[in-house]
Amino acid sequence: MKGGIIALGASALLLPLAIAAAPGEKAEGLKPASAFAGIADKDARAVAIFQEMGKVIQHPRCVNCHPRTDRPLSGDAQTPHITPVTRGPDGHGAPGLECATCHGPSNVAFANGTGSIPGHPDWHLAPKSMAWEGKSLGEICEQIKDRKRNGGKSLAQIAEHHAKDGLVGWGWNPGPGRTPVPGTQAEFGELTRAWIAAGAKCPAG
Numbered sequence: 629m630k631g632g633i634i635a636l637g638a639s640a641l642l643l644p645l646a647i648a649a650a651p652g653e654k655a656e657g658l659k660p661a662s663a664f665a666g667i668a669d670k671d672a673r674a675v676a677i678f679q680e681m682g683k684v685i686q687h688p689r690c691v692n693c694h695p696r697t698d699r700p701l702s703g704d705a706q707t708p709h710i711t712p713v714t715r716g717p718d719g720h721g722a723p724g725l726e727c728a729t730c731h732g733p734s735n736v737a738f739a740n741g742t743g744s745i746p747g748h749p750d751w752h753l754a755p756k757s758m759a760w761e762g763k764s765l766g767e768i769c770e771q772i773k774d775r776k777r778n779g780g781k782s783l784a785q786i787a788e789h790h791a792k793d794g795l796v797g798w799g800w801n802p803g804p805g806r807t808p809v810p811g812t813q814a815e816f817g818e819l820t821r822a823w824i825a826a827g828a829k830c831p832a833g
């Protein structure tokens with residue numbers, strides 16, 4: 629009985645998300661970290677957990693801000709950013725055309741109801757050393773672990789970033805007209821901690 633009630637509650641919650649997403653697209657979930665506890669081999673467990681994390685990491689909401697060029701990507705089709713903006717000296721845009729010229733502190737819906745412009749108080753591009761566009765999940769994993777490329781972060785700091793960072797969190801709250809990344813930020817943080825606890829092995833390739 630209890631399970632039935634929970635399932636009902638969850639589908640009622642997911643319904644508005646499914647409507648907010650592009651037509652035909654369902655809001656997906658993330659498996660909880662506990663779903664991997666039965667994999668006895670630690671390396672195999674870490675790889676399986678990171679593959680689950682990949683549903684978030686390789687989602688357009690994340691990759692669009694981690695491009696390999698100086699220009700962000702936009703939308704699920706990952707086309708070049710609508711205006712030819714560039715990263716500038718520190719990812720905040722070129723002098724005179726900073727990201728904040730258009731991207732305010734929070735998402736703003738277009739008046740005609742067709743979508744929205746993303747917002748966050750510190751909206752800017754990830755540095756080039758953190759480019760994910762066009763890379764395999766294994767390559768992204770090695771890069772995330774490499775303190776020379778990840779902004780000097782320890783694995784614990786990566787887990788904290790995944791669980792708490794506001795730009796990461798935007799992926800679950802991308803505004804009207806954009807598909808959110810699957811699951812919740814808390815679940816993603818929990819998966820990251822479980823991956824580290826299992827030895828943080830990366831998928832091959």
Ligand code: HEC
Nearest residue numbers: 689692700702703711713714715720721726727730752753
């Ligand atoms: C001239 C105004 C303008 C400037 C400057 C600007 N943007 Fe945008 N940006 C937009 C608009 C408008 C959209 C929404 C486009 C749409 O939904 O069709 C957008 C969308 C995006 C998206 C797409 C999100 C997604 O997943 O679909 C990203 C990423 C982005 N901008 C990053 C940046 C970054 C980083 C900067 C600074 C380097 C920047 N933008 C500067 C207007 C701007």
Ligand code: HEC
Nearest residue numbers: 685689690693751752753754758771772778779795796799
């Ligand atoms: C608005 C742009 C933006 C979005 C959207 C975004 N990021 Fe980032 N990301 C950044 C910036 C900027 C940094 C560098 C910040 C720092 O070093 O503190 C960064 C750094 C990171 C890092 C640090 C290590 C590394 O090697 O990349 C991770 C991990 C990360 N982001 C994960 C994500 C995930 C997961 C998502 C989607 C849920 C996401 N990001 C969405 C801009 C973005």
